[in-house]
Amino acid sequence: MVKYQNIANELRKKIVSGEYPPGTQIALERELCEKYSVSRITVKRAVDELVKQGLIVKRRGSGTFVKSVEDSDMKALSMSRQFEGFTESYQGKKVTSKIIKFSIVHPKEDIAAKLLLKSDDFVYDVVRVRCALDVPIVIEYMKMPIQLIPGLKKEILKKSIYAYIQNELKLKIQSAHRRICAVMPSKEEKAYLGIESTLPLLEIEQIAFLDDGRPFEYSVSRHRGDKIAFKSVSVR
Amino acid sequence: MVKYQNIANELRKKIVSGEYPPGTQIALERELCEKYSVSRITVKRAVDELVKQGLIVKRRGSGTFVKSVEDSDMKALSMSRQFEGFTESYQGKKVTSKIIKFSIVHPKEDIAAKLLLKSDDFVYDVVRVRCALDVPIVIEYMKMPIQLIPGLKKEILKKSIYAYIQNELKLKIQSAHRRICAVMPSKEEKAYLGIESTLPLLEIEQIAFLDDGRPFEYSVSRHRGDKIAFKSVSVR
DNA sequence: GAGTGGTCTAGACCACCCC
DNA sequence: GGGTGGTCTAGACCACTCG
Numbered sequence: 289m290v291k292y293q294n295i296a297n298e299l300r301k302k303i304v305s306g307e308y309p310p311g312t313q314i315a316l317e318r319e320l321c322e323k324y325s326v327s328r329i330t331v332k333r334a335v336d337e338l339v340k341q342g343l344i345v346k347r348r349g350s351g352t353f354v355k356s357v358e359d360s361d362m363k364a365l366s367m368s369r370q371f372e373g374f375t376e377s378y379q380g381k382k383v384t385s386k387i388i389k390f391s392i393v394h395p396k397e398d399i400a401a402k403l404l405l406k407s408d409d410f411v412y413d414v415v416r417v418r419c420a421l422d423v424p425i426v427i428e429y430m431k432m433p434i435q436l437i438p439g440l441k442k443e444i445l446k447k448s449i450y451a452y453i454q455n456e457l458k459l460k461i462q463s464a465h466r467r468i469c470a471v472m473p474s475k476e477e478k479a480y481l482g483i484e485s486t487l488p489l490l491e492i493e494q495i496a497f498l499d500d501g502r503p504f505e506y507s508v509s510r511h512r513g514d515k516i517a518f519k520s521v522s523v524r
Numbered sequence: 525m526v527k528y529q530n531i532a533n534e535l536r537k538k539i540v541s542g543e544y545p546p547g548t549q550i551a552l553e554r555e556l557c558e559k560y561s562v563s564r565i566t567v568k569r570a571v572d573e574l575v576k577q578g579l580i581v582k583r584r585g586s587g588t589f590v591k592s593v594e595d596s597d598m599k600a601l602s603m604s605r606q607f608e609g610f611t612e613s614y615q616g617k618k619v620t621s622k623i624i625k626f627s628i629v630h631p632k633e634d635i636a637a638k639l640l641l642k643s644d645d646f647v648y649d650v651v652r653v654r655c656a657l658d659v660p661i662v663i664e665y666m667k668m669p670i671q672l673i674p675g676l677k678k679e680i681l682k683k684s685i686y687a688y689i690q691n692e693l694k695l696k697i698q699s700a701h702r703r704i705c706a707v708m709p710s711k712e713e714k715a716y717l718g719i720e721s722t723l724p725l726l727e728i729e730q731i732a733f734l735d736d737g738r739p740f741e742y743s744v745s746r747h748r749g750d751k752i753a754f755k756s757v758s759v760r
Numbered sequence: 761g762a763g764t765g766g767t768c769t770a771g772a773c774c775a776c777c778c779c
Numbered sequence: 780g781g782g783t784g785g786t787c788t789a790g791a792c793c794a795c796t797c798g
Binding site: 311329342344345347350353355356357358361401402404462463464465466467468469470471472486487488489490491497499500501503511513516517518519520521522523524 | 547565578580581583586589591592593594597637638640698699700701702703704705706707708722723724725726727733735736737739747749752753754755756757758759760
């Protein structure tokens with residue numbers, strides 16, 4: 289662990305724990321330099337992490353202050369390495385998956401383009417219904433290049449693909465580009481998700497990238513509108 | 525304009541214009557140092573801006589490469605200062621507003637808490653339907669403290685509140701915390717938005733903060749699912 | 761082994777806020 | 780005027796990739 293991350297983590301703890309309540313000023317950058325025996329640029333990097341996460345604001349000429357964020361958000365913000373599959377975001381709760389489809393196909397042209405593949409390459413074609421505490425929450429349609437993510441099996445799909453990619457394949461996930469909208473479920477989706485009344489779905493179309501910039505996932509997931517919300521902080 | 529922003533802008537232009545096509549390696553950090561006669565840390569800041577925007581990836585030991593992003597995304601990413609009201613995100617198109625409600629009230633307890641007010645403070649209570657090219661797109665329910673945003677008038681509501689805040693009041697917007705979900709419209713909303721069939725809405729609940737950390741807006745906006753999508757890039 | 765980006769230092773000066 | 784964060788320098792060493 290590098291210095292600026294340590295400092296960021298310590299500060300974050302103090303904010304989340306309430307040692308720095310909302311609205312209070314935190315230690316000056318130059319004080320933090322002394323306290324941790326680091327240069328000011330290193331302190332700034334640490335503090336900027338928390339700004340990015342939405343926990344604090346800096347005022348030139350005045351100091352750095354804890355933002356007034358609700359407790360629930362506070363925890364969410366401090367946890368969210370913003371990067372997680374469904375399994376991770378439901379940490380603590382029992383997550384299960386029902387596999388509707390698992391095959392290997394050639395990608396359609398538009399998806400091949402998004403994943404930088406040729407139409408005679410192969411991709412996994414996965415459809416899963418994912419449940420938390422045995423309640424269906426989301427149906428997920430996913431395409432992944434078999435070259436990049438070899439060895440995918442049903443057993444893995446039942447758990448977490450992201451865990452497999454990171455822990456077994458030792459690949460790192462760099463970023464995800466998302467498009468979020470609202471849609472109505474099809475009849476099949478209503479059945480899979482156990483929806484009886486009129487309930488909209490939150491659709492997230494995602495292209496996810498590895499560390500080296502290669503796209504490794506194209507997916508569309510449709511979440512029950514009454515069970516899921518997507519949170520985001522944008523700064524500057 | 526500071527140095528790192530200039531460098532970031534120049535690089536962004538080269539990427540968006542196609543001078544650096546997707547997948548290509550961009551100039552080395554040490555080369556950019558020489559080219560712009562700046563230190564390496566300054567170059568890194570510039571390059572990191574573009575990483576944050578999702579345009580490029582850095583590979584330690586190899587170099588920095590343009591991500592393969594669709595052209596439409598490319599422009600969106602490079603534009604999006606991620607910060608905009610509805611008016612700004614529809615730049616170029618004619619945006620109009622119909623004011624459904626504009627009054628001054630005491631905030632309810634939960635909203636007072638979110639805006640750091642007491643229940644005997646006052647807030648504007650605004651409901652607007654906003655249209656692009658005269659087509660209703662979104663209905664917006666907004667509360668704003670009158671102390672922070674004085675002088676709001678109907679004329680302003682018809683245009684852009686954000687423009688008023690930034691250009692007239694000279695206040696700066698620092699961040700927004702959002703919660704996004706999918707809902708069904710009420711009867712009134714269907715009427716206001718001209719919805720006849722079964723169409724879901726994308727709901728965005730937002731608390732927006734000024735430069736100095738004070739929350740100045742609590743709003744819930746409900747967008748026609750067939751007209752609007754929300755885009756987001758998350759890195760690391 | 762040569763070359764890349766990642767982290768870090770110990771300063772410096774500037775822009776801004778508040779007294 | 781005194782103190783804050785913002786930007787920047789000119790180095791240094793480290794971790795990683797690749798041939």
